[in-house]
Amino acid sequence: MSDAPAQTTDKNSRYASLVLGMSLPADTVLYLVLPLYAAQFGLTLAEAGILLAANRLVRIAGYSTVARLYAKHGDRAACMLAAAVASVCALGYATCSGFWALLVFRLLWGLSYAALNLSTQSLATAELAGAARRTGQSRALIALGPMLALPLSAISAEHYNPHIFFLLLAAVALCAVPIARRLPSGQGHIKPREQRFRLPGALDIWSFVEGLVLDGLFIVGLSFLGHSIAPTGAVVIAGLLLALRYLAEILLSPVGGQVAEKYGAERMLVTLSVTTSVALVGFGAGWLWACAAAVVVLRALQLPLIAPIVAQRYPGPQRVHALATRAIWRDIGAGVGPMMAGVLLPVTSSLLLYSVAAACLATSALACRSRQ
Template structure:
């Protein structure tokens, strides 16, 4: 009699170790890499344009307008970008965005004058909006591991600026501020090779009205984070620390900015893993409390120690908002909700430098930084309330 094999010997092998990686992980990495290749065309301009404004044919005030223009167009255009993203998907939208970034870099290398450069800044603002939205949407496409993917995404994105900023500062010393943009144009256009592997499917269109609603706690926290950490803090670091670096050398500024992105590379994945373990809302509240204390110390005169703490805390906080949005706004509304948070952050980051320029010369720094720090903590406590969407 022929023995019948037991079910355990005939069941098909699962071999989980041989399964393909999670598509959400791969797509998130690819979108982040595309933004990492395109982003240096913008951050290097922030470094070089104020210091070499004459070489670009603009005044210092004109440089400020150009650097603010990309945020202003994003405030107005994120809704349009979100609709195009939902209709055409990641592949086409991100491919067009990296091509636009390369064109902008060529323009920075060749054109001069406010009116010649302004259209490029507007074009970059829309390109960044598309790439930024894609990185967040793909990182949160699968609820399992969303915080971890968001942390890794921020680290990948920061690689480009961390490498480009010191290189740009070094080349500017020997060859002027234009040469680096030819290199960045080539770098950005290689992003097409990355975006061709992104998913091409459209996303379900969200229902309901498209107009802006009343800001909720996530909007307020996004605004205040942009206002304090991307606005007041960056301008204050330059304004309050100028006496410590009287030469104002481009290398010093380039290294300091690169260290900010290096912090994201090292710490944003840590923030994502901590959020997976302890919860994104709880971690957001704890980090906001520490940020509040660090901002107060920064305004009180502990400039460099508190600045280092703020850079660390900012890097840890960056991956937290997208997973919170994903859990509170599931389904087709997720892309629109992610875009709304980005709009509020851009509004804060755009108004923060203006407030710093008006207030720092006339008010004690402790007052300037303490008030928004307390409001940031208040907004974080509101985010932690489970009833808020």
């Protein structure tokens, strides 16, 4: 009987992860095809960067509203609605072109992802015991959809057009709605808190820098720089490398979660971030594909670490608010990153750009160990 609550927590975490994993591929595929096929979507590269950032930026303002709605209606209602909206957004990518039309779908997806991400992390850390293990397993399930979608979408874009594959992704997201019905109903059990200004801590700064560098500068740079090296096959190579990131999550995130419980998530965070910084310098220096492969694997290993660190530092009712705060800081960075990439990549030395980015990532990670 004592194992029943833990089994229920594990089951709820799996269901929420599957819903996010089936809703996410349209977003990850857009990061692959939009920088390379901006003209076919009626966009400039700078506009593509803004659209890739828009879903992050809307969450900065919208996370508090999403958290309140999640607290009121709970996991089932929030995730069912978010999955349905994700399907509509994928359909929009398949059928619409132009900046303003696509902006609407990016904003809708941003709020939907906020709900899905909040539910996934909240359920994975509902009990502190086993939180790192559940978070690792959660990342593996979430990664399955993007891992399969990225190479298939790259082949579709290379041989047909970049729009058509989104029709399939819309159907997949719609199939996530019945799975979301299995999540617990009722309130999300988030207690309201006072709104007060607080300077960002070391973990906030790392979340910001990680989002800016790895979810912004690196992802957009992979497509942009890859196209300059291999114009005819860049989308397929980039798609395979991004799929490798998710394959690494499937294979290594559960292992990383177990190791984090044994040796400490903070120690792993610092080690992996510093190693990623070295690979980023090589990426900017011209060892594009090899260092890109190293970056995507190392990034995948870092993803399960932030939730257990937050759960340990902020136990009890503070936990969900703290998770949302870290997500906001990451979204700020990941929102600024694509816009910076769209402006700087055509005019800046890639070695200089990624060396500065690497230094920022390593410094912010080291600060997480030296300050609480």
